[in-house]
Amino acid sequence: MKNRRIRFFQICILMLNIFSVMALSLFIYQTTEIIRRHFDAREFLRGVTAIPSNPRNNVWICGVLLTALAISFILRETFFRAKNKAIMASLIMDFTVSIVIVYLLNFNYNGILIMVFANLMVYIKGRKAQLALLTMAIACFLLADYNLLSVGYNLYSVNSYISYYSASRQQYLLGAYNILVSLNIVVFVMYCVDVIMTQRGTIDEVNSLNEQMEKVNEQMQEYAVMSEKMAQTKERNRLAREIHDTLGHTLTGIAAGLDACVATVEVSPEVTKKQLEVLSAVTRDGIREVRRSVSELRPDALERFSLDYAITKMVTDMNAMSGAKVYFNCQIKNLKFDEDEENVIYRVIQEGITNAIRHGNAKRIWITMMKENMDILLTIKDDGIGSKEIKSGFGTKHMKERIGMLGGTVSFDGNNGFTVNARIPIRWGETYD
Numbered sequence: 207m208k209n210r211r212i213r214f215f216q217i218c219i220l221m222l223n224i225f226s227v228m229a230l231s232l233f234i235y236q237t238t239e240i241i242r243r244h245f246d247a248r249e250f251l252r253g254v255t256a257i258p259s260n261p262r263n264n265v266w267i268c269g270v271l272l273t274a275l276a277i278s279f280i281l282r283e284t285f286f287r288a289k290n291k292a293i294m295a296s297l298i299m300d301f302t303v304s305i306v307i308v309y310l311l312n313f314n315y316n317g318i319l320i321m322v323f324a325n326l327m328v329y330i331k332g333r334k335a336q337l338a339l340l341t342m343a344i345a346c347f348l349l350a351d352y353n354l355l356s357v358g359y360n361l362y363s364v365n366s367y368i369s370y371y372s373a374s375r376q377q378y379l380l381g382a383y384n385i386l387v388s389l390n391i392v393v394f395v396m397y398c399v400d401v402i403m404t405q406r407g408t409i410d411e412v413n414s415l416n417e418q419m420e421k422v423n424e425q426m427q428e429y430a431v432m433s434e435k436m437a438q439t440k441e442r443n444r445l446a447r448e449i450h451d452t453l454g455h456t457l458t459g460i461a462a463g464l465d466a467c468v469a470t471v472e473v474s475p476e477v478t479k480k481q482l483e484v485l486s487a488v489t490r491d492g493i494r495e496v497r498r499s500v501s502e503l504r505p506d507a508l509e510r511f512s513l514d515y516a517i518t519k520m521v522t523d524m525n526a527m528s529g530a531k532v533y534f535n536c537q538i539k540n541l542k543f544d545e546d547e548e549n550v551i552y553r554v555i556q557e558g559i560t561n562a563i564r565h566g567n568a569k570r571i572w573i574t575m576m577k578e579n580m581d582i583l584l585t586i587k588d589d590g591i592g593s594k595e596i597k598s599g600f601g602t603k604h605m606k607e608r609i610g611m612l613g614g615t616v617s618f619d620g621n622n623g624f625t626v627n628a629r630i631p632i633r634w635g636e637t638y639d
Contacts, residue, residue: 212328212404213283215397219321220279222393224272226386227307230315230364231268233379235261237367250370256312256360264310271303278303279325293329300325308350314364316350317390324397456492458564460485462528484527491523513548514541517555521573530563530571537576543632550608550630551575551584554616557601558586558626566590566624580634581614586626593620 238261241250251257258264278296285292304318348354355361368379463485471478511519514536521532543551555573562568568590576583596602596618609616609628619625 211400212397215393215400216279216283216324216328218393219324219390219397220276222386222390223318223321224276226315226317226390227268227272227311228265229386230311230383231261231265234258234362234364234367235265237370241370246370250366253369254362254366256362258312258362268307268310271307274303275300275321282325297322297326297329312361312363313350313352313355314362315387316352317387319346319350320390320394324394327398327401456488458560459488459524459527460492462530462563463488466527466529481527488523488527512542513552516552517541517573520552520556520559524559524563528563530569532559532571532573534573535575537574538582541575547612547630547632550612550614551582553608554584554605554626554628554630555586557605561601562586562588562590562624566592568623578629580631582630582632584626584628584630587623588625589623592623596620 238258241247278300282293282296300322304322307318308316352361352363356363364383365380368376368383371379463481467478467481467485470481517534517536521534524530524532541548541551558573559571562571566588568588571586571588574583574585574587602618605616605626605628609630612631614628614630616626616628619627
């Protein structure tokens with residue numbers, strides 16, 4: 207809205223100066239023709255010190271120059287808005303053309319210079335530049351004054367041409383001439399006031415934005431403190447999940463293996479001895495896993511092996527040290543994903559096996575993985591005692607948290623054993639798509 211108002215004043219000043227210059231040049235030409243037709247040249251020349259060399263040519267030249275000013279304004283406002291060099295070139299051309307027009311009119315009208323300075327005020331930024339512009343405008347306007355220059359130079363005066371007419375007509379002509387000069391100045395003053403008010407409004411808006419930015423910075427600092435605390439809490443929860451998954455899975459396997467040893471120690475000591483050797487190896491692996499989980503929070507098996515091999519090894523170890531039988535059916539050819547995705551899949555399967563043996567007393571566990579669209583469907587089903595009322599324990603809660611971090615979902619079914627159904631979104635990349 208502000209730009210439209212400023213542009214409106216610019217157009218008004220342009221049209222007013224075009225009318226004033228053409229009216230003045232036509233008036234001098236028409237008066238010269240009247241004097242020539244009435245054979246009053248001798249009498250007229252007695253009262254003047256100078257006359258224009260060719261009033262008719264002045265009309266045509268002023269018309270061409272004013273057309274150039276109008277075209278320059280249109281180009282500057284339409285095509286040159288983002289081109290600083292083109293804008294400055296057009297403004298320099300406007301100033302040059304205006305000086306030529308003032309010269310052609312023998313400095314009887316210098317209001318055209320006001321139009322140039324009005325355009326300059328829009329495009330020149332900074333207080334120093336605007337102050338320099340204002341100083342230059344006043345200097346040029348004063349130097350182009352007829353009364354000042356006519357002291358040292360022979361210049362024709364528009365008042366001499368007005369004096370040729372009768373007294374009654376002179377009043378109208380002088381009034382019209384003074385109105386055009388004064389109206390140009392009045393519109394320019396209104397334009398300057400509007401520009402100043404617009405800049406003041408812009409300054410107020412900038413100050414308001416600065417205040418808002420300070421408030422936002424304070425809020426951002428508060429958010430940073432909150433985020434740091436949330437990150438610490440999240441890291442503690444993550445560490446708790448890792449230790450729970452590692453220790454829970456290892457201790458569940460050891461407990462199941464020890465139960466098997468108790469059952470076979472009297473019947474078959476050799477079988478018991480082999481079972482204890484397996485439990486010893488699994489225990490050492492569990493200790494290393496706990497140490498590594500605390501330091502890096504990524505399963506050691508995934509550090510050394512692929513996800514497919516790590517899951518297969520986990521299933522094989524559990525089959526060897528417990529009385530349960532775990533079946534792993536993977537319908538995806540290449541199990542290679544991003545690190546966070548592999549961690550979630552591995553830990554969910556680990557937690558599912560642990561819960562099935564520890565809480566469900568399951569003897570058989572079926573794990574199925576398949577791809578559907580961009581997701582992995584993971585199902586862990588056992589033949590344990592199940593649960594009619596599923597309570598959110600530490601293990602199931604961490605399953606939900608882990609899968610939720612990837613934007614997935616998980617559900618549980620306690621009928622006919624226990625079933626975990628997880629949908630895990632995968633960022634399928636070129637390396638494993």
